[in-house]
Amino acid sequence: MSSCTSSGPRVFIIGAGSRGNAYAKAITAHTNGVIVGVSEPIDFKRRGFIQKYNLTDPSLICSDWKEALSPDRGLGEKVDGVVIATLDETHAEILLAIRPLNLHILCEKPLATTLPDVRHMQSSLLSGPPIIFALGHVLRYSPHNQLLYRLLQETKVIGDILTITHTEPIGHWHFAHSYVRGNWRSGAPSLLTKCCHDIDLLLWLSGETPTKISSHGSLSHFKRSKKPIKAGEATRCKKCPARDECLYSAERVYLDRNLRKGNLGWPGKIVCPEIEDAPDLLTAEKLLVNAIDNSDYGHCVYESPNDVVDNQVVLMTLGEDITATLTMTAFTEKICERLTTVYGTRGELRADSKKIEVVEFMTGETRCYMPEMDLESGHGGGDAGLARGWVQAMEMVGKGEKVEEAQKKCLGCTPEEAVRSHEVVWWAEEARIQGRTMRWDEWVGK
Template identity: 35%
Template structure:
C-alpha cells in the first residue's frame, strides 16, 4: 500500500515536530508538500524532506486549491488560523491532524466537529497529554475501579516562570486579540485530561478565578528600560531577555531561541532582541492573558475537581495530579516514570512503573511532551491506516467537550459567576 501521504500546513515548531514522524517511520508516512509563508522556515523544511519546488507553497490555500494530493493534512498554523484550512482540507477529503486549540470560539469548534463528521474524515486534535504513559495509566487505573469511585481530582499545571515570559508575555500567545485566553491556549490540555479522567460522569457546573497579576506595567522595576539589552537592572531580573543570548553562547540552538530565528546565532538573536518582541521588558504591557487561574468543576456523580495553572514555578509544564477515590488514592508527577497508588484497605503503597512504555518514545525524534507527541502521531497514523477514528484518543467528540469546558470556565471568570453546563455536547 505504501506510506500514507501528508501535506504540512505551517512549518514552524509544531509542523516540524509532527513531520519528523515521516523521518522516523518512512514506510508509514511521507511528506509530499508544505505550505509556509516564512522563507527560511519553508526552505529548511523543503530541504529536510527533499521536496521539489512544485511541492513547496507559501500559503495553505494554494494546496487546498489543487486536486487532493495526500491522505492527511497536518495543520499547525497559529491559533487563529486553524478553522479555515481545517474546513477546506476536510472538505477536500483529507484526514486532519489539527493543533490545539481547535478554534478560538466555541461556534467554530462546533463547525469543525460537524464538518469533519459530515465529510467522513478522521480528526485528531493535538491534546498530546492524553497520550502520555502517565495519563494512560491513571485513566486505566481509574476505569479499573481499583481506587473505587473518584471523589476528587487536583491537577496543577506549573507553567514555569521563564517559559511563561517567553510564550505568554512576549510570544505568540501573549494577547487574546491575536491568540486567545491562556486557559484555552495553554491549559486546554489540562481541562482535556480532567475530561478524560472523569469521562464516566458529566460536568454540570464550573467556576473560575484568575488574573494577570504580575506581568504588567505597575510591576516594572524602577530604572528598567523598555528593551532588556539597554536595561541597567537586567542582572536582577529573572525575565531578562539576556537569557536568549546566554543560551546561544552556550551552543544551544533549539527551542526557545529557534523561535526567534530559524538558524540562531549571536548576531541574529541580538538583532531579534533589539527590534522584536522577545527583547522587550516583560512589564511593558504588550500582554493581557492570565498568569494564574483556578477552575473548579462539579460533576453529576457528586465528584469535584480543582485545577490550578500558574506562571511562577520552578517546574516547566510538568503536571502534578492527585486522584482521590473511595478505596484508594493515585498521584503522579508527569516528569516521573511512575504512578503512586495507596490502597485504603491494605494500607499498601504501590509504585507503578511506566518505564517500559516511556522507552518506546525514547528512540523517536518526537521526544516532546515526554514522548506524548510520538504516541499521538503514532495513534493518528494507525487510525488513518485502519480508517478507524476510535484509535484516536482526542477525536472530535472528546475535543469538542474539552474545548466547551474551557470556554465555559473562562466565561465564569470573566462574568464572575458559576456557569451551569446545560448545553454541554455530551
C-alpha cells in the same frame, strides 16, 4: 477521499514551525506515514523542511497554503491526510477550506481562538463524508497518561474516583517567552491556548461530563504596575537599568539560561530560527542578540501588550460526585511537569509526569509505576502517540474499516469529545468573568 499507498498514508504539513516539525518528526519516526509536501511562508523554514524530508513534488511545495488548494495541484489525489500546525488564529480558515476535499485532518490545539469558529468547525467536521480527525491533545497519548488512565478506569486501583487535583506549572520564564512576549500574549484565553488539553485530560481521566464550574484568576504580575522602580521608563531590556536583577531580562532568558549552555533549540530558535544552523556558538549568539534587539522578544515584560491571565484555578463538578481542580500558574521553576493527585474510595494516586504512586487504604502499601519515557518525542511521548493513532486510523480506513470505528479504536475519542474541552474553557472563562458558579445546562442553553 484518496486511498493510502503501499508505502503508507501520505501527509501534507501546513506550517513548518515548531509544532509542524514535531508532528512530521513523530510521523516519520513512529508510523508508516510519509511526509510528501509542505506549505510554509518563511523561506528558511520551508527550505530546511524540504531537505529534511526529501520532498520532490513541486506541486506539493508552496509558501501559501491556499496555493496547495489550487485544482491543478491535485492535493486531494496526492495526499491522504493534512496536518494544520499554523498560528492558532488561522486554523479555522484553513480547516474549513480543506474539509470539502474529505482528507483526514490533524489540527494542532487549540482548534480555534473563538467559540463561534470552534462550533463552525465542529459542524463542518460532522457533516459530509466522515474523516479521521485528531486534535493536538497530546497529553492523552503519552505513555505516562495512558497508564494513568488504565489504572484509574480499567483496573480501578483506587476504587471510585472522588477528587482530582491537577497543576500545570508553566514556568516563569516560559510564560514570559510565550504568553507575554510571544504569539500567545493576546487574542485568546491562556486557559485555551495553554491548558485546553489539561481540561481534556481531566474529562478523559474521570470518564464524566462536567455539570458545574467556577474559576478564579487574573493577569496578576506581567503589567506596568508591577514594573521594578529601578527600570524607570525603559521599555526594552537592552537599555534597562534593572536588567541585571530582572528575572525576565532577555539576556537572562535567552542567553544565560539557554544558548550559553549550548541549547540551540527552543526557546531561542523561536526568536531566531537561523541559530540552529550556525557554525558555532559565537555566531549563534550574534544572530540571536540581533533578533532580540529587533523583535518583541527584547521588550520589557511589564510594558508588553499582553492581556492573558497568568494565574488561574478552575473548579469543576464532573458527573454527580467527582470534584476536580485545575491550577494553571506561570510562577513555577518547573516547566510543564504536570502534577496530578487523584483521591478514590479505596486509595489515592499521585503522578508527576515521570512516575505514578498508588497508596492502597486497605493494606497501607504504596506501589510505584515508572511508565516508559520517550525522550525523543515531545510531551513525554504524547506527540508520537497522537501521530501513531492518527496514521493507524488512516491505514485502517484505507483497508476498508469504517471511519467511526477506526477513529474510536486508534484515537480513543470522537470529534465531539475532542472538541468538548474548548467549550469547557469558554464556560470557565464566563464563570470567572461573572464571578459565579455556572451549570453546564445553563451554558449550553445560553
